[in-house]
Amino acid sequence: MSDRKQPPPGLVGPVAWLRTNLFGSWPSTAVTLALLYIVARMLFDFAEWAFVHAVWTVPYGPTGIAQTAVCQDAKGTGACWAVIADKYRLILFGRFPYAEQWRPALVIALFVALFALSTIKAVWRRGIESRLVQNIALLAAAAIVLDNAAGLLDTIAAVGFGWHLPLPFDLLFLGNTVGKYALICGLLLLWPAVGVWIGTLGAIGILMFGGQFGLSPVPVDYWGGLPITLILATFGLAFAFPLAILVALGRRSTSMPAVKTLSVVYVELIRGVPLISVLFMASVMFPLFMPPGINVDKLLRAQIAVILFAAAYLAEVVRGGLQALPKGQSEAADAMGLSYWQKTGFIILPQALRLVIPPLVNTFIGFFKDTSLVLIIGLFDLLTMGKVALSDPPWQSFSTEVYIALAVVYILFCYGMSRYSRGLERELNSARGR
Amino acid sequence: MPATLADPRTSGARKAPKRRMRLSWSDPTFRSIVWQIVIVGLVVGIVWYLVDNTNRNLAARRIATGFGFLGRVAGIPIGESPISYSSASDTYGRALWIGVLNTLKVAGIGIVLATLLGTLVGIGRLSSNWLMARLTGFYVEVIRDIPLLLQLLFWYTMLQGLPVPKQSWRIGDAVFLSNRGIKVPYLIWENAHNWASVALLCGAIGTFVWSRRARAQQEATGLRPAVWPVALGLMGALPLAVWAALGAPMAFELPVLRGFNFQGGGTVSPEYFALLLGLVLYTAGYIAEIVRSGIQAIAIGQWEAAGALGLRRGAILRHIVLPQALRVVIPPMTSQYLNLTKNSSLAVAIGYQDVVSIANTTLNQTGQAVEGIAVIMAVFLTISLSISLFMNWYNARIALVGR
Numbered sequence: 001m002s003d004r005k006q007p008p009p010g011l012v013g014p015v016a017w018l019r020t021n022l023f024g025s026w027p028s029t030a031v032t033l034a035l036l037y038i039v040a041r042m043l044f045d046f047a048e049w050a051f052v053h054a055v056w057t058v059p060y061g062p063t064g065i066a067q068t069a070v071c072q073d074a075k076g077t078g079a080c081w082a083v084i085a086d087k088y089r090l091i092l093f094g095r096f097p098y099a100e101q102w103r104p105a106l107v108i109a110l111f112v113a114l115f116a117l118s119t120i121k122a123v124w125r126r127g128i129e130s131r132l133v134q135n136i137a138l139l140a141a142a143a144i145v146l147d148n149a150a151g152l153l154d155t156i157a158a159v160g161f162g163w164h165l166p167l168p169f170d171l172l173f174l175g176n177t178v179g180k181y182a183l184i185c186g187l188l189l190l191w192p193a194v195g196v197w198i199g200t201l202g203a204i205g206i207l208m209f210g211g212q213f214g215l216s217p218v219p220v221d222y223w224g225g226l227p228i229t230l231i232l233a234t235f236g237l238a239f240a241f242p243l244a245i246l247v248a249l250g251r252r253s254t255s256m257p258a259v260k261t262l263s264v265v266y267v268e269l270i271r272g273v274p275l276i277s278v279l280f281m282a283s284v285m286f287p288l289f290m291p292p293g294i295n296v297d298k299l300l301r302a303q304i305a306v307i308l309f310a311a312a313y314l315a316e317v318v319r320g321g322l323q324a325l326p327k328g329q330s331e332a333a334d335a336m337g338l339s340y341w342q343k344t345g346f347i348i349l350p351q352a353l354r355l356v357i358p359p360l361v362n363t364f365i366g367f368f369k370d371t372s373l374v375l376i377i378g379l380f381d382l383l384t385m386g387k388v389a390l391s392d393p394p395w396q397s398f399s400t401e402v403y404i405a406l407a408v409v410y411i412l413f414c415y416g417m418s419r420y421s422r423g424l425e426r427e428l429n430s431a432r433g434r
Numbered sequence: 435m436p437a438t439l440a441d442p443r444t445s446g447a448r449k450a451p452k453r454r455m456r457l458s459w460s461d462p463t464f465r466s467i468v469w470q471i472v473i474v475g476l477v478v479g480i481v482w483y484l485v486d487n488t489n490r491n492l493a494a495r496r497i498a499t500g501f502g503f504l505g506r507v508a509g510i511p512i513g514e515s516p517i518s519y520s521s522a523s524d525t526y527g528r529a530l531w532i533g534v535l536n537t538l539k540v541a542g543i544g545i546v547l548a549t550l551l552g553t554l555v556g557i558g559r560l561s562s563n564w565l566m567a568r569l570t571g572f573y574v575e576v577i578r579d580i581p582l583l584l585q586l587l588f589w590y591t592m593l594q595g596l597p598v599p600k601q602s603w604r605i606g607d608a609v610f611l612s613n614r615g616i617k618v619p620y621l622i623w624e625n626a627h628n629w630a631s632v633a634l635l636c637g638a639i640g641t642f643v644w645s646r647r648a649r650a651q652q653e654a655t656g657l658r659p660a661v662w663p664v665a666l667g668l669m670g671a672l673p674l675a676v677w678a679a680l681g682a683p684m685a686f687e688l689p690v691l692r693g694f695n696f697q698g699g700g701t702v703s704p705e706y707f708a709l710l711l712g713l714v715l716y717t718a719g720y721i722a723e724i725v726r727s728g729i730q731a732i733a734i735g736q737w738e739a740a741g742a743l744g745l746r747r748g749a750i751l752r753h754i755v756l757p758q759a760l761r762v763v764i765p766p767m768t769s770q771y772l773n774l775t776k777n778s779s780l781a782v783a784i785g786y787q788d789v790v791s792i793a794n795t796t797l798n799q800t801g802q803a804v805e806g807i808a809v810i811m812a813v814f815l816t817i818s819l820s821i822s823l824f825m826n827w828y829n830a831r832i833a834l835v836g837r
Contacts, residue, residue: 021563024563028562031561256469256470258474259469259474262477272814272818272819273776273818276782276790277807284806287491292491372583372584375783407580411576414580
């Protein structure tokens with residue numbers, strides 16, 4: 001056994017660390033000192049403003065109006081966090097009925113739980129392999145489609161010809177209701193991730209709309225705040241994803257030039273224009289597209305715009321994954337005699353999509369932030385609610401505090417997601433042996 | 435030797451025998467044609483349905499289609515405009531054109547500044563100084579996690595919270611910062627300046643020609659004639675000499691406080707400044723990451739090998755590292771430039787009159803929703819396509835030429 005030598009003194013320990021990392025050379029020392037001064041100064045000023053001289057509560061007048069004289073006096077020297085204390089429910093939950101605001105709060109918690117659950121690998125594995133469960137799920141899906149199709153046909157017949165279809169609607173509705181639960185249970189067993197997503201998004205819909213399980217119905221006009229931001233981003237991406245896969249496959253197609261052209265035109269057109277113009281289109285042009293008499297709710301219109309916009313960006317992300325796969329995979333699948341959809345579904349997509357999870361999360365972060373643009377078309381998302389809170393006369397001049405609070409909410413979500421995506425990237429790179 | 439036995443590697447690739455398409459579902463060509471007809475038919479059908487609905491709705495609302503409104507008098511008040519405009523007599527067409535120019539003004543300057551700041555921050559992230567690396571990393575992380583629109587609103591309110599012109603912050607008697615924006619001295623442009631600019635342009639062309647010659651000579655003889663004295667002479671001394679020969683005029687118009695506001699001088703409006711600040715700070719966060727990954731993509735062996743050949747540090751950076759790093763950096767940089775340009779459309783939220791803002795006012799006034807949005811989309815598609823065409827050309831120029 002050779003006796004282990006200690007490293008020479010002066011190469012380890014905190015002093016050595018300081019010498020190499022902060023005071024390595026004269027220029028480095030100068031930079032360190034200058035930065036230390038600036039940072040200390042800024043932190044000190046900020047702490048003084050945000051904590052030492054800050055006003056946390058204000059008295060309320062007899063009519064319930066906030067008396068903000070204390071805050072006005074402290075303006076410039078101290079923050080007025082009382083505006084947050086007064087308005088946080090308005091900012092987070094919008095104009096949702098006050099007594100029912102536990103529902104949007106629960107929705108936010110569900111979203112966070114959904115994101116957290118999605119980061120667990122085990123959730124994304126295949127569940128059990130059972131023919132019986134597969135058949136039940138298919139049957140349930142058929143029942144849901146049947147009821148909806150019958151309803152649609154009946155509406156068309158009623159509007160167009162003025163008569164109703166002779167169908168057993170009660171039975172169909174029952175099949176639909178039972179089918180929904182059966183489908184979610186089946187998916188949870190077969191493919192846990194898909195089941196969790198559909199189940200949670202469905203529960204979120206029920207919580208927001210109400211009208212079931214004894215929840216009072218709440219019209220979409222009263223929704224607002226963080227749930228809107230989360231709904232626009234999450235539903236947007238969830239619905240855009242299947243479309244994006246089809247468009248990406250279409251763009252890579254060699255045997256269908258017409259489909260390829262359509263995909264290219266769609267992607268490049270959407271990516272060439274700002275989201276604002278697509279949102280404007282949804283808010284002012286969409287009503288013109290619809291036949292007279294049909295009104296589509298503003299939130300749904302914005303949601304459709306976000307879906308169409310996100311699909312183009314996601315399609316490029318997915319295409320990146322498809323291109324990164326070695327050609328041999330596809331050739332081997334062809335040699336095995338698999339059909340196009342077998343090859344794509346079982347060989348290509350599972351590998352390609354695994355590659356693109358990190359850029360996918362980054363795209364999601366981007367869209368989470370971009371949903372704030374609905375402010376411009378007058379939807380009440382988190383940012384808009386911040387502005388609404390600021391329009392209250394007593395609080396009008398405390399926008400800095402509100403904007404900082406909003407920024408903190410956005411940072412919490414985005415930072416969490418970007419940490420996750422970076423962790424994945426590192427894992428992927430180490431798996432590839434780089 | 436009969437031709438059928440020829441080695442396929444020498445006789446060219448073997449061609450699959452031409453097969454006639456069978457009108458059967460088991461024939462892949464037939465199947466793909468049917469599918470394409472179905473899909474294209476569906477898309478055309480949906481578009482036709484939407485267009486038909488739109489036409490009917492427009493007819494019902496008595497809105498005339500077409501771009502005739504562009505010739506009508508706009509009556510939109512426009513605060514800042516690079517070309518002359520009066521809301522009483524000028525047309526919608528001119529107002530929209532001003533919007534386009536305003537968009538280009540903020541996007542062009544924004545791209546240059548964001549590239550500069552982003553490069554500095556990206557290099558800072560790789561600094562051997564721990565504090566520097568951490569601080570720039572913190573900046574990149576935080577700025578990218580806050581929606582741009584929120585940042586714009588924040589900067590705009592900050593600028594509006596500045597003192598009124600009478601108590602403005604000032605640098606000497608020349609630069610004033612108040613809630614009316616930044617007031618700067620304005621160089622009174624004269625003929626001499628025109629000629630000096632022409633001289634500068636000629637000097638730039640001359641320098642370019644000289645550097646081409648220098649490169650040719652280097653390739654022929656191995657010796658590279660110095661370029662910088664020629665560049666300095668042609669692009670520095672020549673314009674200066676022209677300017678001096680024409681009397682060296684140098685008069686500034688200073689902003690002067692009259693009553694409640696400033697007169698004279700150049701103005702950077704709070705809207706423009708807030709938009710530019712927000713766009714530059716936000717995009718620089720992304721560019722910094724691109725620059726960092728570009729530099730990190732160059733293996734350390736490249737530096738060491740070039741050093742072993744006796745090149746100086748500057749020469750290594752200029753001739754070895756940067757050309758390779760640029761290859762990695764250009765494609766993502768292009769998409770950041772495009773993002774900045776598209777994000778400049780958020781101007782509408784803080785009242786800077788870019789093309790989206792003016793088109794939005796136009797469509798509210800005239801009800802020409804379809805045309806207004808078509809104008810916005812056409813403008814941005816044109817800008818996007820131009821930027822990506824230019825960047826693709828540049829990318830192809832610096833790309834590795836495969837053998």
